[in-house]
Amino acid sequence: MLYCLTQQPKLIRSEWISPDWFDYKPYQTLVKYLNDVGGELDYIQLRDGFTKAYPGVMSREDWEPILTADVTVGNFSSWVKVIRNDFYRKRAQESAFDFANDPSDEKFHSMLITAQDAISNDSSDTEVTMDELVQDMHERLTEGKLDVGIKTYAPIDKLFGDGLMPGRLITIGARPAVGKSAFAINLVLEAFKRQPDVTIDVFSLEMTNRQNYQRLVASITGIPSSKLVNPMIDLSDAEMKKVEEAGQTLRSYDLRLWDKQLKLQQIVKVLRQRAATAKHGYLAIVDYLGLIEVPGQPDRRLQIEEVTRQFKLLTNELDVPIIMLSQLSRGIESRNDKKPMLSDLRESGSIEQDSNAVGFLWNSDRSNEKSDVRSVTLTIAKNREGALGDVNFNFFANKLQFRVAYLT
Numbered sequence: 548m549l550y551c552l553t554q555q556p557k558l559i560r561s562e563w564i565s566p567d568w569f570d571y572k573p574y575q576t577l578v579k580y581l582n583d584v585g586g587e588l589d590y591i592q593l594r595d596g597f598t599k600a601y602p603g604v605m606s607r608e609d610w611e612p613i614l615t616a617d618v619t620v621g622n623f624s625s626w627v628k629v630i631r632n633d634f635y636r637k638r639a640q641e642s643a644f645d646f647a648n649d650p651s652d653e654k655f656h657s658m659l660i661t662a663q664d665a666i667s668n669d670s671s672d673t674e675v676t677m678d679e680l681v682q683d684m685h686e687r688l689t690e691g692k693l694d695v696g697i698k699t700y701a702p703i704d705k706l707f708g709d710g711l712m713p714g715r716l717i718t719i720g721a722r723p724a725v726g727k728s729a730f731a732i733n734l735v736l737e738a739f740k741r742q743p744d745v746t747i748d749v750f751s752l753e754m755t756n757r758q759n760y761q762r763l764v765a766s767i768t769g770i771p772s773s774k775l776v777n778p779m780i781d782l783s784d785a786e787m788k789k790v791e792e793a794g795q796t797l798r799s800y801d802l803r804l805w806d807k808q809l810k811l812q813q814i815v816k817v818l819r820q821r822a823a824t825a826k827h828g829y830l831a832i833v834d835y836l837g838l839i840e841v842p843g844q845p846d847r848r849l850q851i852e853e854v855t856r857q858f859k860l861l862t863n864e865l866d867v868p869i870i871m872l873s874q875l876s877r878g879i880e881s882r883n884d885k886k887p888m889l890s891d892l893r894e895s896g897s898i899e900q901d902s903n904a905v906g907f908l909w910n911s912d913r914s915n916e917k918s919d920v921r922s923v924t925l926t927i928a929k930n931r932e933g934a935l936g937d938v939n940f941n942f943f944a945n946k947l948q949f950r951v952a953y954l955t
């Protein structure tokens with residue numbers, strides 16, 4: 548795998564490769580360097596650049612086996628799979644030994660997690676054969692079989708081709724208080740308006756289910772969410788009736804709110820079960836990435852890498868879209884231009900790499916960013932399968948409603 552990467556460093560962009568997969572420190576460092584520079588260099592620049600950045604880390608003996616490997620670069624993906632599987636199997640094996648030596652609850656839990664990791668990373672039994680691909684294309688040609696996405700706001704559907712398409716990991720980033728949690732709730736409601744039978748899960752690591760429920764009701768009824776905190780005192784009879792009706796509407800949806808699933812593997816487990824039983828499309832929204840716990844991994848950046856990689860694998864395995872919310876770095880605050888950029892996803896390069904699409908929510912009119920009605924723009928900054936562009940919204944902050952701001 549390292550031979551392929553040194554021959555064609557840009558391959559690093561085609562697969563996520565974690566430095567962790569290597570026991571040997573110099574190779575870990577080499578992979579880290581490749582991830583950092585993003586592969587935009589040739590073989591000579593790679594060696595020179597690496598030696599400059601990490602003098603003395605790789606000896607001639609370290610380079611030797613990499614440079615003289617006799618493999619075909621075209622088999623790169625297969626090597627990646629072998630090495631990834633080895634890594635996860637080895638980790639599972641270690642924690643099984645660990646549990647055998649000390650059968651505590653904690654060790655048992657960590658054995659289950661590593662075993663589950665190993666299973667979800669073992670791609671050997673989920674590979675699609677050429678026959679299946681041919682058949683799939685044949686059905687599209689002859690029966691007009693369509694890949695249908697979940698529709699939400701019309702301009703968003705258009706940018707993503709045909710809604711939130713299966714197999715896509717979509718990241719929506721924003722600075723705190725711009726309204727990303729509120730936007731997520733609105734996406735849910737728009738999706739149900741258009742597809743009442745769809746199944747949606749919202750994993751909220753920041754807000755309780757009750758708070759999210761109040762936001763859903765505020766958005767449906769247009770009643771300020773602050774009045775829903777003590778509804779008996781603050782609501783008129785007519786408003787109470789509206790709240791009850793909103794409850795009936797919400798009850799009719801296959802919507803689940805989760806506020807206690809904080810660990811990555813808990814989320815993955817729920818997501819797998821619910822996606823498997825969803826009959827009319829499935830969408831998961833995770834609010835937000837930075838709060839997901841990854842037990843056993845102390846390094847923050849590696850935690851994020853683990854999360855984005857797992858979600859990306861799940862979108863492919865289950866053929867569903869997943870929306871992952873993410874906070875942007877503080878850097879934007881000091882810039883004149885407040886429009887976020889991909890480099891603001893600074894927690895890890897894996898967010899951008901693993902996402903099929905990245906959108907940013909931001910206050911596009913600073914004069915009203917604290918008002919009741921705010922101009923909030925969704926900027927699609929990466930879209931592997933479609934166009935880039937902006938969608939402008941009016942955000943009615945007290946009612947937690949997002950409405951598309953069509954130009955008049």
Ligand SMILES: Nc1ncnc2c1ncn2[C@@H]1O[C@H](COP(=O)(O)OP(=O)(O)OP(=O)(O)O)[C@@H](O)[C@H]1O
Pocket residue numbers: 721722723724725726727728729730753771772773944945946
């Ligand atoms: N009842 C309300 N009245 C007025 N404004 C409100 C009300 N409830 C929420 N807001 C505003 O809506 C905005 C969006 O909140 P939201 O929690 O969705 O933001 P966020 O981007 O997810 O931020 P964070 O990451 O801090 O949660 C905030 O600026 C908040 O002040």
